[in-house]
Amino acid sequence: DKFGYFSKVIHFSSFNERHTGFNISRSVKEKLKSLGIYHQVVAITCDGGENLVSACNQLDGSIKRIWYCTHRLHLVVINSLGFWNKENKLDNNPTNHLTTEIIATTTSYSDVISNNQQELMDTSWSNENETGEMLIDETIGDAGGHYTGIINNFNTNERSEAESATIVNDESSDDEQNLDLIDDNWSGNIDTNVPTTNEVELIMDLLKKCRVIATLSKKSSIVSNFIRTNQLLFKLNRTLNKDCKSRWNSTFILLDALIDLKPVMMKLFNEKRTLNLRRVQLDKLTMIELNNEDWDFLSSLHSVLKPFYxxxxxxxxxxxxxxxxxxxxxxxxxxxxxxxNSSNNHxxxxxxxxxxxxxxxxxxxxx
Known part of the structure; x- marks a missing residue:
């Protein structure tokens, strides 16, 4: 006769079959029946993945499915702003041939960016006699052009004091970087064709730059060394980590870190010609430079995303x-x-x- 809240894990196991609605439904039903509670279950909380919706629909009709509010909020943000919009490809119309050649010659943002591959800049040293192991052939192509990203993996025993300084706990940093490996139902239901309003287009262009900057901060020995050294100088304890599709707030965290590291980023772009980079590397670094308009829009986007965070x-x-x-x-x-009430149109x-x-x-x- 008494009502009280009691939370207890009564079963925990792995699920090694294909994650189809039928398989999930059958497994859940079998386990609940073996525990003798199938007809006592009143609701199941899960995300909005099609397979889980299907699985819940195949259970007893009295069992209600409750859709995670956090998953709904994730979709609100992702599908409002086009965080993962696909690039518009050029058609085969002959009138576009000149445009294609121009893009291939001048190098557009999309030439060095691919959502499905690592965005890597040619980060080798300018000396001809380079040391260390060279990892090559990460070809990135789009819009009529392609680039090969080359990364030198230099001897980790010969790092400078600045490189050896601990900016962030290594373990937590690795965990954050592993966001790229997350692939669950939250990666689904993402609209990759959000209508490109002016703001959505600005977001797409901004995130291209931010994601490459985050990648370079890890993959380029020259850039990462510069950033770490100046983090110590400015006493900024932040790490740039790439975002991932399955967690919208990973994008907010990337933007938040960039705002905190703005003095370092400004110094990087202002002093890029003092770094030991070749001309082609400088050109690529210039392409992803955040100008005043970018910083202003980044700040506006950050302020709007904060309540969602x-x-x-x-x-x-x-x-x-x-x-x-x-x-x-x-x-x-x-x-x-x-x-x-805001006077900011963005x-x-x-x-x-x-x-x-x-x-x-x-x-x-x-x-």
Whole structure:
């Protein structure tokens, strides 16, 4: 007769079959029946992946599926702003041939960027007699041009004091870098063809630069050494890690780190010609340089994303999530997006994009 909350893990196991809706449903049903609780289950909480939706629909009709609010919020952000939009490919129309040649000659951003491959700049030293092991042939192609990224893996025993300095705990840094390996249902349902409004196009161009900068901070011995040295000089304890599709807030963390490291980045771009780089390397570094407009837009994007970040933190499992907290977070975010008092036009337009998807995933969805 008494109602009380009691949380307990009664079973934990791996699932080694194909993650189809049928297989998941069958496995869940068998396990719940073996525990003698199948007809006592009232709800299952999961993300919105098609396979899990299908699996829940194949269970007893009285079992309700509750869609993670954090997954919905993830889709709101990703599918509002086109974080992972595909590049528009040039068609085969002869009128585009000249454009293709120009892109191949001048090197567009997309020439050095690929979402499915590592974006690597030719980071070898300018001496002809290079030392260390050379890793080559990471070909990156797009829009009529291609580049080969070359990285030198120099002897780690001959590092300078600045390189040896610990900026971030190595273990946590490795964990953050492993975000690239995450591939779960949260990587699905992502719209890679979000309509390219002015703001979405600005985001796409900005993120191309930011992702290459993050890659260079790890893969280029010259650039990474410069960044680490100046982090010590400016006393900035931040690490640049590439974002990943399955966690929208990894993009926010990348932008947040860049803002904190702005003095270092500005120094890198201002002093790039003092580095031991060849002309082609300097040209590529110039391509990803963040100008004043980029920094201004990055700041605007960061300020609009911040409430979504803290909403995600509030609803995370680390902070004892509840329906009440989720409801509060979603409505605070909605209130933020409907507030049009800002004089910044970019912020106004970004809020409009968010508001449309908020209604799609939270207020218009019958689930």
């Amino acid at each position: 803290w909403g995600t933190v509030m609803m995370s499992g680390k902070n004892y999530p509840s329906i009440g907290l989720a409801y509060h977070a979603v409505h605070k975010i909605k209130h933020f997006c409907t507030n049009g 912020i106004k337009e970004l809020k409009k994009l968010f508001l449309t998807k908020l209604y799609t995933y939270f207020f218009d969805d019958i689930e």
